[in-house]
Amino acid sequence: MISALGPVASELGANRVVRGVKIPHPCGDPSLDAAGDHDLRVRLVRGSLKAISTTLEQAAIFDGVAA
Amino acid sequence: MAKLELRTFDIESVSFGDRTALTGRTLMASKEELRSLVLADPAFSAVDIQLVRPGDSARITQITDVVEPRAKSGGTGGVFPGLLSPVEPAGGGRTDRLRGVAVVTSGEVPWLGSKGLFVAHDSVLDTAGPGADLHPYAGLHLLVFRFSFADGVDHDGLERAVLLAGEKVARTLALTAHDAEPSLVETRELAPPATPLPRVVYAYQVQSQGVFMRSRLHGRILDELVPTLVHPNELADGALTSGGLGGHGAKMHTWMHQNNPLIEGLIAGHGTRWDFAGVILHRGHFYLYEDKQRVALRIAETASLLGASGAIFTLGGAGNNTTEAMLAIQECERRGIKTVLLTWEHAGPDGSDYPLPFGVAEAVAIVSTGNLDEPLDLPAMGHVVGDPAIRVRPEIGGVAFPVDGPIRLERRTLYAGAANPLGFGRTGSVET
Numbered sequence: 166m167i168s169a170l171g172p173v174a175s176e177l178g179a180n181r182v183v184r185g186v187k188i189p190h191p192c193g194d195p196s197l198d199a200a201g202d203h204d205l206r207v208r209l210v211r212g213s214l215k216a217i218s219t220t221l222e223q224a225a226i227f228d229g230v231a232a
Numbered sequence: 233m234a235k236l237e238l239r240t241f242d243i244e245s246v247s248f249g250d251r252t253a254l255t256g257r258t259l260m261a262s263k264e265e266l267r268s269l270v271l272a273d274p275a276f277s278a279v280d281i282q283l284v285r286p287g288d289s290a291r292i293t294q295i296t297d298v299v300e301p302r303a304k305s306g307g308t309g310g311v312f313p314g315l316l317s318p319v320e321p322a323g324g325g326r327t328d329r330l331r332g333v334a335v336v337t338s339g340e341v342p343w344l345g346s347k348g349l350f351v352a353h354d355s356v357l358d359t360a361g362p363g364a365d366l367h368p369y370a371g372l373h374l375l376v377f378r379f380s381f382a383d384g385v386d387h388d389g390l391e392r393a394v395l396l397a398g399e400k401v402a403r404t405l406a407l408t409a410h411d412a413e414p415s416l417v418e419t420r421e422l423a424p425p426a427t428p429l430p431r432v433v434y435a436y437q438v439q440s441q442g443v444f445m446r447s448r449l450h451g452r453i454l455d456e457l458v459p460t461l462v463h464p465n466e467l468a469d470g471a472l473t474s475g476g477l478g479g480h481g482a483k484m485h486t487w488m489h490q491n492n493p494l495i496e497g498l499i500a501g502h503g504t505r506w507d508f509a510g511v512i513l514h515r516g517h518f519y520l521y522e523d524k525q526r527v528a529l530r531i532a533e534t535a536s537l538l539g540a541s542g543a544i545f546t547l548g549g550a551g552n553n554t555t556e557a558m559l560a561i562q563e564c565e566r567r568g569i570k571t572v573l574l575t576w577e578h579a580g581p582d583g584s585d586y587p588l589p590f591g592v593a594e595a596v597a598i599v600s601t602g603n604l605d606e607p608l609d610l611p612a613m614g615h616v617v618g619d620p621a622i623r624v625r626p627e628i629g630g631v632a633f634p635v636d637g638p639i640r641l642e643r644r645t646l647y648a649g650a651a652n653p654l655g656f657g658r659t660g661s662v663e664t
Binding site for chain 2: 169172173176188189
């Protein structure tokens with residue numbers, strides 16, 4: 166799950182939480198220009214694909230993907 | 233520390249007359265005088281003033297704020313510092329309040345092409361029937377000001393004008409009490425108790441996240457507020473003003489800040505049951521997790537520095553603002569500070585859903601003030617004060633919703649005060 170509120174997503178039972186940008190726009194950033202926003206979204210999708218293909222022993226939050 | 237002499241003047245009847253004056257327990261209000269007072273602001277093009285008496289069957293629409301008449305009659309500064317009065321020390325000297333009467337401001341605040349959250353949300357408020365139990369105003373004489381707005385004023389200007397209008401009228405009415413005989417005189421100060429008692433703080437969350445959804449402390453907008461410590465007497469003088477225009481069920485009117493029942497209770501028990509250490513004012517509903525965590529840490533550190541062994545929490549607004557409160561509860565409990573949260577629930581129409589958007593294991597003492605999602609059936613009122621229809625669904629630009637007959641509200645957000653954020657009245661939920 167991509168969420169700006171990692172601990173909330175964890176509490177709901179998501180095993181793999183990718184930290185999103187902000188509550189109103191978890192998967193993008195309207196303050197960036199089009200190219201910067203595109204780059205951010207590519208990183209979020211790639212980071213999420215990496216998270217979903219990571220074997221876990223316990224639930225985890227993947228930080229820094231959108232940074 | 234501030235020491236305030238609070239004089240209460242009980243008002244038993246209100247009438248319109250040719251001047252504004254208090255005679256015994258009867259308040260006379262001059263429509264002409266009050267009209268010229270508020271219309272001095274060019275943001276308004278007209279105003280209609282009506283009186284709703286206790287027991288009247290009225291549905292007031294499009295409420296923007298409710299204010300209790302208060303004025304200073306001694307000491308420094310004035311009421312509503314930073315907005316109506318200069319920024320000067322507040323909460324000391326002498327303050328006069330008229331109990332039993334409230335100023336209600338209302339009107340169809342223009343949306344100016346905006347949609348969604350950041351418009352003035354319309355609402356209704358009934359003074360009879362089942363709706364009268366949901367807010368603290370039904371037993372009061374309500375002086376309802378319904379404004380029409382001038383063209384060319386932006387949202388910031390409209391918001392400020394409405395807040396100031398309510399405050400101006402409130403001060404003008406309370407100034408009539410200067411030479412009258414009070415019903416009650418209280419001296420309020422947080423003097424150190426004779427014997428040590430448990431220290432308690434009140435973590436008071438307010439909404440402040442943009443135009444029409446923001447609060448002010450000493451006139452300053454609180455959108456970027458880092459939690460700060462406030463003396464309850466400052467709030468008695470109106471240092472904290474409305475959590476945004478519009479009557480949204482979870483919003484707090486200025487009246488609620490002036491008469492917060494938790495603060496009243498904490499002051500009443502100060503020195504005998506506990507040692508009330510002050511109010512930690514903070515905002516919720518930040519969009520970044522780090523901002524929420526900062527609020528939580530600042531509340532817990534402030535409470536800890538004050539030597540608190542207990543902290544009481546209330547919420548401002550609805551939704552993800554629960555996160556700030558819950559994280560703060562966690563941080564307080566980790567420091568050995570016991571916590572209690574007073575909150576509405578988002579428990580679905582039948583009350584069976586998970587009641588809050590976020591929780592922590594440390595939040596073990598929660599008091600419910602009722603379910604915001606429970607549908608509300610309201611009968612027709614004797615008359616409507618305001619427009620017979622309100623605007624709903626601002627996210628799609630607004631849809632007219634007639635309110636001049638019986639109405640069913642699927643959610644209670646359209647009903648002013650319905651979330652009961654501070655625990656007024658007797659609404660609550662029982663676990664079954």
